[in-house]
Amino acid sequence: MEKRVDTEHGAVVIRPYRSGDEEGVLSLWRAAFGKDISASLWRWKYLKNPYPVQIGLAVGEEGEVLVMYGGIPYFANWKGERVTITHLMDIMSHPDWRKSGLFVKTGTAFFDLFAGPDRTCFYYGFPGKYHFDIGKKYLKYTGLKNGVGFLKAETGTLGMNKMRAWGRIERMTGVDEAFDDLWKRCRKDYPFAVIRDSAFLRWRFLEHPVREYEIWGYRSCFRRGWQAYAVFAIEGETARMVDILAPASMKTTRDFLVRMGDRFHGRGIKGIETWLPEDHFLARFAASAGFKPFDEPLGFIPTGRSFHPALSLDWASQHLYYTMADGDLL
Secondary structure: OOEEEEEOOEEEEEEEOOOOOHHHHHHHHHHHHOOOOOHHHHHHHHOOOOOOOEEEEEEOOOOOEEEEEEEEEEEEEEOOEEEEEEEEOOOEEOHHHOOOOHHHHHHHHHHHHHEOOOOEEEEEEOOEHHHHHHHHHHOOOEEOOOOEEEEEEEHHHHHOOOOOOOEEEEEEOOOOHHHHHHHHHHHHHOOEEEOOOHHHHHHHHHOOOOOOOEEEEEEEOOOOOEEEEEEEEEEOOEEEEEEEEOOOOHHHHHHHHHHHHHHHHHOOOOEEEEEEEOOOHHHHHHHHHOOEEEOOOOOEOOEEEEOOOOOOHHHHHHHEEOOOOOOOOO
8 A cells, every 4th residue: 555666855655645644734735835724624625524535645754745646535326336436636746846756656656546446436627727738648637528618697687587386495404314315316317426415415515614505405396305406605796506406307407596596686696607517408407597608717627537447438528417516616
């Protein structure tokens, strides 16, 4: 589980994260990004989630952390089978060790440690162009063919499309097993996606130590139980839809989004914006409700790498469902 690398600056050990490394990782973060991350936020992200820890570190002779390569290994649905797919994030190296080759060696060792058909079968992430180019050149990153769609709508325009006696919306203050039931009903429509069950929702949105989110559920007037949910981060006069799960039903999704627009408009919120795979049925349904496409503002490139012989990048590009909830940008 450890690999020794001899460099002109001394010996470096590449190994998995272990208890006691937190201070070194936070110090590396400060050096790499020029700012601090709170210990509570870092622990929430990597140590207090419902998933295993998947972090590789390059550690110098004095115990200093020089490179971190890691992500969150989510439980996912792959055509009805539960697998692990990892969203890569917070990959960083100390400025003094950049262009030394240590970053690539750590990334290669990371995949040797954690990737494989019976371990993590797929890695994905949202790098910017600079980091994507490095990954493509040295670590076999591939841009997913179906790009990200950035959609916006005016709440007043959405609210004008509200239908009578179709469904109703309700803001949720907690997450329970009803969301597990919703996922089970919807998963056939999401053949490759993070399992959006109560454990995921509770950790990702209710237990976040810094950000506040609003979770809204949708009920049909004709069926029992939740038919859809969406999660929003409110920033001034804009509601950012960070996550959404709904069946492949245009009527349900359209009515849900229209009613959310009407509710937000009544609160003085002028717009809703969201990121979705541009060819996904939810993107099409959102367009039918009144959302329009705009240039993506964050500049990230949806990227993947498969470690299973039966999981092609072409299929993953066509079927991977992701939202901003998969990462930590919002």
